[in-house]
Amino acid sequence: MVIAIIQPTFLPWCGYMSLIDFVDEVIFLDNVQFDKRSWQQRNRIKTSNGTLTLTVPVITKNLFNQHIKDVKIDYSSSFQKKMTKSIFQNYSKAKYFDDYSKEIFSLLESNHRNLMDLNIKLIDHLCKVLKIKFQFSFSSNLNLKTSKEQLILDICKLKKAKKYISTIGAKNYLNEKNFNLKNNIELSFFEYSGKKHNQLYGKFVSNLSVIDLLFNEGPKSKDILRENFFINKNL
Numbered sequence: 568m569v570i571a572i573i574q575p576t577f578l579p580w581c582g583y584m585s586l587i588d589f590v591d592e593v594i595f596l597d598n599v600q601f602d603k604r605s606w607q608q609r610n611r612i613k614t615s616n617g618t619l620t621l622t623v624p625v626i627t628k629n630l631f632n633q634h635i636k637d638v639k640i641d642y643s644s645s646f647q648k649k650m651t652k653s654i655f656q657n658y659s660k661a662k663y664f665d666d667y668s669k670e671i672f673s674l675l676e677s678n679h680r681n682l683m684d685l686n687i688k689l690i691d692h693l694c695k696v697l698k699i700k701f702q703f704s705f706s707s708n709l710n711l712k713t714s715k716e717q718l719i720l721d722i723c724k725l726k727k728a729k730k731y732i733s734t735i736g737a738k739n740y741l742n743e744k745n746f747n748l749k750n751n752i753e754l755s756f757f758e759y760s761g762k763k764h765n766q767l768y769g770k771f772v773s774n775l776s777v778i779d780l781l782f783n784e785g786p787k788s789k790d791i792l793r794e795n796f797f798i799n800k801n802l
Contacts, residue, residue, distance in 0.1 A: 569730040571757070572596055572706070572722055574635060575686040576606040577623055578776040579693070582759030585792040587690070588699045589757065590732055594722055597636040597683060598707035599714075603627060607635060608682055610776040614657045615768045618775065621650050625682055636707055638682045647676045654778070661767060663785030667696055671778065693777060697789045716741055723752050732757050732798070756799045764791050 571590045575597065576583060587593055601607065609622040624641040627633075651672045658664050674692060679685040687703075694701035711721050719741065723731050730753040733741060738756055746754035761773035765783045780788050 568728045570728045571732045578610040584777045593703045596706045601638045658782045661782035664782045759796045
């Protein structure tokens, strides 16, 4: 069993989807503190004037320590129509826009009580159109009380994982010896190179939402995701 443990993000970037494709199961870390500065409520698209950040407004007033799974969307503004309008204005001329936009817009314009519900439904839909096998579970259902590295180890043990694939950002707090030597779990780090794919508006921009890839490359998108990553075991 090869697993990854990640937070559910909004309209994820290509590297996120590539990681899901690589592992056997994704465990969504949903019972940790929500960070307003993270990608859980935002992502970027490309426009003729550079990049544009799409943001889902959420309710945070007096909720400083709320968990990811509890964050509610703030529907007091008309953000959904503005968001789909922005995507339409900037991608309607993309080669495969008409093939994929309708279902994505439907999900974005539907009301979801929690941000995580929206994110999971979008990720699930993106996996379906990319033909990525998507097996997932939630850390909140595992009843673990540990945190940081020990939480990762405990999840790996419960899942009987032989390999744990981490994002590169966690390399500063994960100790290889605690995985490989003490628990016989192979720890590796996933890196996505983000090489060029077809885009509108001139010079290539990397690290955008995967919808940029999907609208521009269509059926080729999965192959591109699989060609642009490597696994590093020696950091």
